Structures are given as structure tokens and as C-alpha cells.
Amino acid sequence: MPVTDGPDSVRAREVLWGFGPMVYAPTVLFALGEGAVLPLIPVIASRLGADVPTAALVASALVVGQLCGNLPAGWAVARFGERVTMAVAGVIALGGVAVLALAPSLGLVALAVLVVGICAAAFGLARHSFMTTRVPQAFRARALSLLGGSFRFGMFVGPFAAAALLALFGTDASAIWFFAVCLVATVILVVFGPDPEARFTPRPDPARASAWQPDVADDSGEPVSGSIPVVERAGVFRTMWRHRSVLGRLGLAAASLSAVRSARQVVLPLWGVWIGLDAQTIALVVGISGAIDFALFYASGQVMDRFGRLWAALPAMVLMSAGFLALAFTSGSDQQSMWFAMFAAVLGVGNGLSSGILLTLGADAAPKDDPAPFLGSWRTLTDAGGAAAPLAVSAIASMSSLAIATGAMGLVGLLGAAAFLRWVPRTRR
Known part of the structure; x- marks a missing residue:
């Protein structure tokens, strides 16, 4: 059903542009540095003596860090605010990057990657919580889609920046220090830039405001007896239990979307190798799919x-x-390369249309007075779905074939689509 209360376009542009130096620019900087370093983590681990499974395990520490960091980040944002959390996360991530550049052992590399993942979770949740409380409902989805697009832009350009630095300096440490420079710029922008919490005040919930309105009385000068009502902060785990119904329904549907997205990043390169394409062709197909997505x-x-x-x-x-x-059904056909390119483009279109959905649904479902603890649980669910998908693809492919594993991800997507059809409201709320 179409939404009738459309936003004023001038107001939308004003607010979205206003978020640029506060939210979108730090997001691009953080993602740009992360995207430059991410492809090099297995290379660094291999140089320190790791075999292929161990190098993959070290690279997965980033996802593990994000999973472990979401719930503490929810507590930190609720306790200290978005700006402080982002600044502290940037400083700690800077320390992790320095350790990554100078680490003499594999264990320190894994620890540094884990710390960067935790800081990435805190940074992401702080931005998500800020947008949830400050962006008007009428154009919340556009604002959060721009947030997701800012992250995708950084992750898309980052590997190219790393390639240019490697060609110029001949060492992977150059890309790591590039990440450090991006983090320094991010922290400076967050600390010394315009204060978003002062410029954009939290938007009150009209329903909740009207519900409280009858209880407001004029000051009569009489002494007050009884307790004074205060706003209760429920905490992360109490919030998780209080909203278990939403998390168990809409949250699992969102986790299925995250799983399908993550599976796309794994399946496409593996499928290209499986059908015998060279690395250049695989990179071209995956790059075109990513460009469509962006x-x-x-x-x-x-x-x-x-x-x-x-x-x-x-x-x-x-x-x-x-x-x-x-x-999955093109396995063994005579024109596998053509089908691979065609369906990679289809996956890119689908993934592009899903930009900002997880952020927007989480913002819609979060309590308006204190969204950070809920968003910590929400992002933990979605990150868990994204982390489980590559493991599922690997396990199914090892027991049967990559085609069956790919088809299984398609079935997961259909189940998720049915869950969205059942649980997503037909309007924005």
C-alpha cells in the first residue's frame, strides 16, 4: 500500500546534505581504509607462516569482532552517546591498525583484526542509532540507504586504492598505513566537526508524546509527594528479552537477507573457479555485479x-x-560462462535493491527513546546471518557440490522472502 504522507523534497535535501560531514563522510573514510586492508589480511597471515585454512581463520576474525562488538556497542552508545562512541572506536581501531602493521607474529595479527572488527561494530551502531533518533520518518529510508551506499562506496574503492599503493610503494604496509590515515581523518572529523547531536535533536514520538500529555500539570507551587517519574534505560539484555518477539520474527528474516548477501560474495568467485574461468574474467564479472549493486x-x-x-x-x-x-541449474551446460555473467548481474540488481533495508527495518522496530540496546541485538542477528552463510556454503559444497550449495542459498532466500511477506508492515511502520 503506498505511503501517503510524502516528505517535502527541499526539507529532505537539506537534512541529507546536513548529515554529510557528520555521518556520511566518516563512513566513507572508515570503509575506504577497511576496504583497502581487507583483501590483504590473508596475504599478511600467509607471509607470517599461516597455511590457507589458518589465513582464512585470521581473516574471519573481522566478522567475529563485529559479532562480539555489537552488544557492548549498544551499551556504550546508550551510556556515552553516539559521538563519543565513534571517537573512541576510531582511536582504538587506530591502535589495532598500528599493531597490524608492526605485528611480528600471527597471533598479534589475529588480535589486531579482531579489535578492528569490534571497533567497526561500535562505529556502525553509533551511526545507526544516531540516524534512528534524528532522521524524520518521511525520508528515513533514503537517509539510511545513503548510509549503506557510503559504506559500499568505501569498500568498492578501497581495494583499488590498495592496488595503487602497492604498485607505488611495493609493500602491503602502505595500504595498512593508508587505513591509519583514514582513521585519523575520521576521528578529527567526528571530534572537531559540527556536533550532529546538537544540530539535529532527537525527534519525539508523537504517539508517546500524546500519551504523556494528559499527565502534564501546571506548577502550582505545592510540595510534590510521591516518586518522580524518570526515563528508564532497560539495558542490552533486558531490551533483547522485551523485544524477543520482533527479534525472533523480523530479526530472523533480516538475518536471512544478510546470509544471502554474504553468500553472493562467496559463491560468485567460487563458481567462476569451478567452471574454469581465469582470474581476470572472474574479477571482471564480480566487479560488474558490484557496480550494478552500487x-x-x-x-x-x-x-x-x-x-x-x-x-x-x-x-x-x-x-x-x-x-x-x-x-545452480546451469551447472554442466554448454554456455556456463554466459549464464554466470547473466546471473551475477541479477544478483547485483537484487543486492542493490536491498541497500539500507536492514538499517531501515532496525530503525523502524527500535524503541524511539533508547534505540541503541535494541540495535545492538538487531545487528548481532544480521551479522550472525552474514557470518553463517559462507560456513554453510563451504560445508554443503564439501559434502555434495557447489551447485547444491548455491541452490541451498536460493532456498534460504525464498524462506526469507516469505518471512518478509509475513512480518514486514505494509507501511513504513
Whole structure:
């Protein structure tokens, strides 16, 4: 059902541009440095004597750090605020990057990657919580889609920046120090830039405000007896229990979307290797799929704001599920390369249409007075789905074949689409 209370376009542009130096620019800087270092982590681990499984384990420490960091980050944002959490996370991540550049042992490298993952979780949750409380409901999806697009831009450009630095200096340490420079710029921007918490005050919930209005009385000068009501901060675990119904339904649907997204990043390169393509062709196909994905990030926010969240979530899940299932059935065909390129593009379209959905649904479901603890649980669920998918693909492929593993991811996507159809409200709320 279309949403009727459309936003004023001038107001939307004003607020979105206002978030640029406060939220979007730090996001691009952080993601740019992370994207430059991420492909080099297995290389660094291998240089220190790790075999292929161990190098993969060290690289996975980033995801483990994000999983472990979401719940503490929810507590930190609720306790200290978004700006302080982002600044402290940037400083700690800077220390982790320095250890990564100078580490003489594999254990220190893994520890540094883990710390960077924890800081990335804190940084991401602080931005998510800030946007949840400050962005007007009428164009929340566009603002969060831009946030997701800023991250994707950094992760897309980062590897190219690393390649240029490697060609110029001939050492992978140059990309690591590039990440450090990005973190320094991020911290400076967060600490000395315009204060977003002062410029954009939290937006009150009209329903909650009207519910409290009858209880407001004029000051009569009489002494007050009884207790004075205060705003209760529930804490991370109490919030998780209080909202277990939403997390167990809509949260699991969101986790399935995160799993399908993560599976795309694993399946496409593996499929190219499986059908015998060279590395250059695989990189070209995956790059085109990523470019399509990036080009559509703002369209997702437009659709969600104008027509409702389901109109972006459901087509995205159906497209990615169909892409996986169709790709699985092309195994052994005479034109495998053509089908691979075609369905990689389909997966890119589906993933692009899903930009900002997880952020927006989490913001919609979060309590308005104290969203950070809820968002910590929400992001833990979605990150867990993203972390489980590559493990599932590896396990199924080792027991059967990559085609069956790919088809299984398509089925996961269909189940997620059914869950979205059942649990996502037909309007923005």
C-alpha cells in the first residue's frame, strides 16, 4: 500500500546534505581504509607462516569482532552517546591498525583484526542509532540507504586504492598505513566537526508524546509527594528479552537477507573457479555485479519511503533467490560462462535493491527513546546471518557440490522472502 504522507523534497535535501560531514563522510573514510586492508589480511597471515585454512581463520576474525562488538556497542552508545562512541572506536581501531602493521607474529595479527572488527561494530551502531533518533520518518529510508551506499562506496574503492599503493610503494604496509590515515581523518572529523547531536535533536514520538500529555500539570507551587517519574534505560539484555518477539520474527528474516548477501560474495568467485574461468574474467564479472549493486543503492531508499519497506525487501529477496537457483541449474551446460555473467548481474540488481533495508527495518522496530540496546541485538542477528552463510556454503559444497550449495542459498532466500511477506508492515511502520 503506498505511503501517503510524502516528505517535502527541499526539507529532505537539506537534512541529507546536513548529515554529510557528520555521518556520511566518516563512513566513507572508515570503509575506504577497511576496504583497502581487507583483501590483504590473508596475504599478511600467509607471509607470517599461516597455511590457507589458518589465513582464512585470521581473516574471519573481522566478522567475529563485529559479532562480539555489537552488544557492548549498544551499551556504550546508550551510556556515552553516539559521538563519543565513534571517537573512541576510531582511536582504538587506530591502535589495532598500528599493531597490524608492526605485528611480528600471527597471533598479534589475529588480535589486531579482531579489535578492528569490534571497533567497526561500535562505529556502525553509533551511526545507526544516531540516524534512528534524528532522521524524520518521511525520508528515513533514503537517509539510511545513503548510509549503506557510503559504506559500499568505501569498500568498492578501497581495494583499488590498495592496488595503487602497492604498485607505488611495493609493500602491503602502505595500504595498512593508508587505513591509519583514514582513521585519523575520521576521528578529527567526528571530534572537531559540527556536533550532529546538537544540530539535529532527537525527534519525539508523537504517539508517546500524546500519551504523556494528559499527565502534564501546571506548577502550582505545592510540595510534590510521591516518586518522580524518570526515563528508564532497560539495558542490552533486558531490551533483547522485551523485544524477543520482533527479534525472533523480523530479526530472523533480516538475518536471512544478510546470509544471502554474504553468500553472493562467496559463491560468485567460487563458481567462476569451478567452471574454469581465469582470474581476470572472474574479477571482471564480480566487479560488474558490484557496480550494478552500487548504482542502485539510492533507488532502494526511494522505494521504501514512497511505497513501504516491503516493496524493496521482497523484490530484492526474490531476485537474489532466483539468481542463486537459476545459477545452480546451469551447472554442466554448454554456455556456463554466459549464464554466470547473466546471473551475477541479477544478483547485483537484487543486492542493490536491498541497500539500507536492514538499517531501515532496525530503525523502524527500535524503541524511539533508547534505540541503541535494541540495535545492538538487531545487528548481532544480521551479522550472525552474514557470518553463517559462507560456513554453510563451504560445508554443503564439501559434502555434495557447489551447485547444491548455491541452490541451498536460493532456498534460504525464498524462506526469507516469505518471512518478509509475513512480518514486514505494509507501511513504513
